[in-house]
Amino acid sequence: MYDFDTIAPRRGVNSCKYIGIADDLTAMSVADMDFIVPEEIRSALHRRIDNTNYGYTMMGEEDYQAVIDWTRKRHGVEIPREHLLATPGVLNTMRCAMYALTNPGDKVVVTLPLHTPSIRSAGMMDRCRCESKLLLDNNGNYTFDFKDLEQHFASGAKVLMLCNPHNPTGRVWRLDELSQLAELAIKYDVKVVSDEIHRDLIHPGNRHIILGDLPGMAERTVTVFSASKTFNLGGCHIGSAVIADGDLYEKIRLKLYEFGHECGRPPVFALAAQTAAYQHGEAYLDELLKYLQKNIDLAIDYLSDLPVRCVRPEASFLLWVDCRKLQLNTQQLNELFMRSKITADPGHYYDTDDIFNYHGIQHHFRLAIGMPRLQLEKALDNLRKELKKYN
Incomplete structure (x- = not known):
C-alpha cells in the first residue's frame, strides 16, 4: 500500500513547480506530480549514496x-x-x-x-x-x-x-x-x-x-x-x-x-x-493509476455544472479545460487563476498564433492534478468559487 495522501515537501528545495510562488497558492502548472517517490526508488538512492563515491x-x-x-x-x-x-x-x-x-x-x-x-x-x-x-x-x-x-x-x-x-x-x-x-x-x-x-x-x-x-x-x-x-x-x-x-x-x-x-x-x-x-515500480504504478482516476473523477465533477468543459483525459494527470464560454482574454484568465489561489498553464502556451487562436486554444487552460486529494480539493474549491461567478 503506497501513500498518495501525504504532500511531498517541495518548497524550499528549488522545485521548478513551486519556486517563486506564494505559500497560499496551489501549483497546477508544471507537468509533474506532488506525490512522494516510492520507497523502492528512495532506498536504491540511499544505497547508492552509501557507496561514498560518485x-x-x-x-x-x-x-x-x-x-x-x-x-x-x-x-x-x-x-x-x-x-x-x-x-x-x-x-x-x-x-x-x-x-x-x-x-x-x-x-x-x-x-x-x-x-x-x-x-x-x-x-x-x-x-x-x-x-x-x-x-x-x-x-x-x-x-x-x-x-x-x-x-x-x-x-x-x-x-x-x-x-x-x-x-x-x-x-x-x-x-x-x-x-x-x-x-x-x-x-x-x-x-x-x-x-x-x-x-x-x-x-x-x-x-x-x-x-x-x-x-x-x-x-x-x-x-x-x-x-x-x-x-x-x-x-x-x-x-x-x-x-x-x-x-x-x-x-x-x-x-x-x-x-x-x-x-x-x-x-x-x-x-x-x-x-x-x-x-x-509495477505495484506502485498500478496503485497510482487508480488514485489518479479518482482525482480525475473529482475534478470533472467539480467543474461539471460550470461554464467550462473538461473532457476526460485518456492518459496522464493533466486536464485540458475549455473556458471559451467565459469570454476572457489571457490576462483575465491569469487574474482568475490568481484569485483562485492556483497556478495553471494558459492555452496560449500550446499555440503559436496569437491572432487566429485556432479552436479557441488560447481560451483553454491546463491543470496538473497529480497531487494528494486534500490538496486537490482545496484548489478545486477555490477555482469553483471563482467560476461560479460566471454562471
Missing part, C-alpha cells in the same frame, strides 16, 4: 535490461538491445533526433495544440516549422487532420514531431489513427520523432500503441520515453530512445555528444533511480 557512471547490462523488461511487461513490445539508446531525457533527445534527420531549411511538422518545448524545438537551428491543427469535434475530442498532414508531407516535410499520449489534451491515439498516420509517413518518406513520455500513465479503456511497432515504421521512427513522469523523476534527466535504423542510431548518438551528452553515461543517482523504478 564518479562517472555507465549503464550496465542490468540497467538496459530493466528498460527492456518494463517495456515488455507494460506495453507488450520487445526492444532489441541494439536498438536501445540511453539518453539524457526526452526533450534533448527529440531535438538531437530532429537535427540528425534534417538539414537547415527542412520542414518539420508539429500538431497543435502541443506543449511549448516541442513547438520551439521544431523551429530551431534554421529548420522550418510547419503547423498542422488538430481537429476538434463537438464533444471536445481532438484528432489528426489527415488531409492537412498529407499536404505538409507532400510538400516535402522531412519529420513529424508526434506526442503520444498527447500533451495537453490527454488523447491516447488509437490504432486506426496511428495506422493512417503511418501510411502517410511511408508514402511520403517522412520520419517520425515520437514523444511517449506519458506512455505508462494510460487510463482504463485505452491502450498505448507504440508507433514504431506498426508495420513499416520501425526504421523510420525514433521513439523517446522516460520514467520521469511516471515516478516523479523529472529532475534526474535520464531517458531512453528506440532507434531501429543503425545509421540513424549512430547519427543521433553523435549529435547528442555534439551537444554535450554522452549516451550511456547518465548522472549517477539518475541511473540508480531509473533502474529501481523499472525493476520494482
